[in-house]
Amino acid sequence: MNSFKRLCIVFSVFLLSYFGEIAINVSCGPEPDPYDYYVSFFHNNVPDEGYVPFSFTNMRFLYDEAEPESEVRINSREWADYLGKGVRAVDVGQLMYHTDSATDSVILRYLTGGEVALPDSLAANTYLKGLAANEPARIYFLFAKELEPYATVTYNHYWDPDPRDTMDLGRMEALADSALRRADEHPRNRFLRLRYAYQAARMYHYSGLFEDCVETYEEYIQPSREKSAVKGWALALKAGATRRLNEPAEAAYLFSKVFTASPERRVQAYKNFHYIDVPFEDVLALAQSNEERAAIWAIRGFNNGGFDRETLSSVYDLAPKSPLVGVLLTREINKLETQLTEASQYYQEGWWSDYYRPDSTQAKARNHAAWIADFSRKLASEKQYTEPGLGMVSEAYVHWLLGNADQAEALLAGVKVGRLSERLADQYRIVELLINVNRLKATDNVDEKAMLPALQWLDQKRQDEINQAITRYGNERYSWMAAADLRFNRTATNLYQSVLAPHYMQQKDTAMAALLMWKGASPGGTEIEPAGELYDRLGWPTQAFWQEQLQPAALERLATWGREGVNRPWAPLFEQQLGALESDPFWDLLGTAYLRMHDYAAASKAFAHLSTDFAPPAPVNWYSAEEDTLWPDPFLETLSDYPKQFGNEALSKAEFANTMADLQRRIADDPDHAAAYYFQLANGVYQTGAFGNSWQLISYSWTSSDNYLKGAYYYSGDFHEARQAAVWYRKARELSGDREFQAKCTFMLAKCEQKSYLFDNIRDYYDTTYASAQGQPDPFWVFSQRNRYFKELRENYLDTDFIRAAASECTYLADFIAPNFP
Structure with a gap:
């Protein structure tokens, strides 16, 4: 899979906070999906x-802290089934779990025969009606309410409650004893008998009577033939009590049983299992079946962030039909993705991908991928797992990860999609999409037309998923509260931004890549509404791509598409977005692109489209008390870059473009003063570099790392290395006969040459910095002492007044000429 050359962009934000000389306040996108x-x-x-x-x-102990199923919903369903007669589970949940103290008082008076007028919300509650008509159930409900203050405990470690005072303990023991007597009163009512026994076990456990808790479970709960989730909750109590009775291996084993049997307590059981921290072999020895052994292996494996063949193989050998096999296989594939998928540099992934991806790690990942492919093939061929198609789809995807698109395609061809579960069929279509990208060629309408239905399917899945999240959480909160559930949204973002956009960039179709980056940004509402501004709803990856990669030709093509529509099969994918290509931010971006190419007349033409009230946010100095605005002053002459000297008033990009265009005209109209005009032009582009005071005229962001990391932008030659400035400083020197002026031009050329000392990545920078801290020579100082323009200054301009002034401010120059300078 192709990708852009990576660049340490995300980490520059970190560097800004710690090493930046001046902190710049720039606009940023939404909080990244954790x-x-x-x-x-x-x-x-x-x-x-x-x-x-x-x-x-x-990055964390669990992917999601929420239990896979709701205890509230499960218990409410059981009560609704028990009472029957139209009792609704939602009414049970409302009355049992979601009432305040005032409402509870009304309910209690009503159920105990008191005169009370029920509000409409209670009068229509089917659970309350069911309790009123069923005396045993009503008595249990009232008893459970009596226990409620003692059952609501604060936990230090999941199952280990804070200690109670003596009066509470006595009352809890009495309530537990009472619960057992009540259980004995219902020998044939298995539903209520089980729940009374559970209440007794709770009270014994929370009051510290752990032996009584275990005994209650073994005598009342374990023998019960009632099919109820309550048995799993009681088993969790027994597990906790067993641990307190100094039997940690037995406790861990019991929690492993809760883990598999009770999804509403699965996360709690997992945490408890690991909190106990007992030798794995001791727990495994207690298992009574292969299914139990497989569960214990899986619980341990779920805490292993590294490649783990042993767990996957062991669970499959022990319980090949278990869903744990598929879960563990998926985990291993997700682990592979951290090493083998490649992101655009503009995606959330950031600097650490290269920093922690040495060749040895890549080789290990590819070796593990080959093993996972073999295992997946085995899963499919042996057909012991409940859905063997998972093996075929998994193997195909792993081959795609390894770059074997043809082999992946051949594997998918053998899958009978109609026999797959809905989720696996969706996964099949995603892998198919990834494979088809390899066939795409720029401007190939046949391939694009063939892929359009699949992309529209993905967009619809994404939108349906977002609509569901909005319904549940609300429009303003879905993007972070439902982050873990927005799988198709992440898939679409990844596909558009980290597969399709780089694919079109490689084929030099930058305009289409830009639309795809745009398309990959997450929709912001229940519908994808027409964008009013270019950056509406865009996060940092897309905005940075547009602002850093799009040259004038691509932007002009986008402008044409905005006016006339996209003349490609994929036009329906973008029809809601094209209106933004007539917005102020677009014209600002087009004008900025022309500034970067030094086509100042074209830049002025683009800026002429801007609204009179358009004003992009100006950078500020975060460290100043008043967060002073940093106004550009591109024509300022300075000997030192730091501390930066800024202007005193606003200067728009349009004004800068007009001034630079005027200087170019003056060179032709007034050749006698061309040297001075070239020098001002050179200052103008020098100060718009990362090291200057006017970077905001050609860039939309700045960090201190821009001073020592190579850029991947088309304008990096100016922004990082001052190349065009050097051309014009050299031209100014050639056209002047004034030795003082020539010395000044030569010094500025030396400064431009210093800017070519850049690191490929942050790791090289840190390695060099560390070496210097250990006493090795500063490599930048060594580089500066070889500066060819320093040599020219020493040989040709040592007697000028300018050199004396420059050497007093530039220590590198002073060191270079020191032996020859009085």
Whole structure:
């Protein structure tokens, strides 16, 4: 898979905070998705929704802290089924879990025969009606309410409650004893008998009577033939009590049983298992079946962020039909993605991909990928797993990760999609999309037309998913509260921004790449509304791509598409967005692109489209008390770059373009003073570099790392290395006979040459900085002492007044000429 050459962009934000001479306030996108720290196309819920909290993540203990199922909903359904007669589970949940103290008082008076007028919300509650008509259920409900203050405990470690005072403990023991007596009163009512026993176990456990808790479970709960989630909750109590009775291996084993049997307590059981921290072999020895052994292996494996063949193989050998097999296989594929998928430099992934991806790590990942492909083939061929198609789709995807698109395509051809589950069929279509990208050629209407339905399908899946999240969380909160569930949204973003956009960039179709980056940005509402501004709803990756990569030719093509429509098969994908190509930010970007190419007349023409009230945000100095605005002054002459000297008033890009165009005209109209005009032109582009005081005239962001890291922008020659400035300083020197002026031009040429000392990546910078700190020669100082223009200054201009002034401010020059300078 092709990708852009990576650049340490994200980390520059970190460097800005710690090493920046001046902090710049620039606009930024929304908070990054905390789960989206690598490019992933294989959904973590493909094999089973019930184990999503244990999906791969190497940034935290769990992928998701929420239980896979709701205890409230499960208990409410059981009560609704027990009472029957039209009792609704939602009414049970409302009455049992979501009432305040005032409402509870009304309910209690009503159920105990008191005279009370029920509000409409309670009068229509079917659960309340069911309790009123069922005396045993009503008595249990009232008893449970009596226990509620003692059952609501504060935990230090999940199952270890804060200690109670003596009066509480006595009251809890009495309530536990009462619960057992009540259980005995209902020998044939398994529903209520089980729940009374559970209440007794809770009270014994929370009051510290752990032996009584265990005994209650074994005598009342374990023998019960009632099919209820309550049995799993009681088993968790027994597990905690067993641990307090100094049997940690037994406790961990019991929690492993809760883990598999009770999805509403699965996360809690997982945490408890690991909190106990007992030798794995001791727990495994207690297992009574291969299924239990497989679960214990899986629980341990879910805490392993590294490649893990042993767990996957062991679980499959022990329980090949278990859903844990698919979950563990998916985890390993997600681990592979962290090493083998490649992101555009403008994606959230950032600097650490290269920093922590040495060749040895890549080789290890590819070796593991080959093993995963073999395992997937085995899963498919042996057909012991409940959905063997997972093996075929997984193997195809792994081959795509390895760059074997043809082999991946051949594997998919053998899959009978109609027999796959919905989630696996969706995954099949995603892998198919990825494979088809390899066939795409720029401006190939046949291939684009063939892919359009699949891309529209993905867009619809993405929008449906977002609509569901908005319904649940609200428009303003869905993007972060539902982050873990927005799988198709992440897939679409990854596909458009990290596969399709780089693919078109490689084929030099930058305008289409720009639209694809734009398309990859997450929609901001229930519908993809026409964009009013270029950067509406865009995060940093897309905005940075547009602002850093688009040259005038691509932008002019986009402007044509904005006026006339996209004359390509993919036009329906972008029809809602093209209106933004007539907005102020677009014309500002086009004009800025022309500034970078030094076509100042064309820049002025683009800026002429701007509204009179358009004013992009100006950078400020975060470290000043008043956060002073940093006004540009591109024609300022300075000997030293730092501390930077800024202007005193605003200067727009249009004004800068007009001034530079005027200087170019003057060179032709007034050749006698051409040297001075060239020098001002050179100052203008020098100060718009990262090291200057007017970078905001050609760039939309700045960090201190721009001074020592190579850029990947088309204007990096100016922004990082002052190349055009050097051309014009050299021209100014050639046209002048004034030795003082020539010395000044030569010094500025020396400064431009110093800017060519740049590092390829942040790792090289740190390695060099560390070496210098250990006493090795400063490599930049060594580089400066070889500056050819320093040599010219020493040989030709040592007697000028300018050199004396320059040497007093530039220590590198002073060191160079010191032996020959009085």
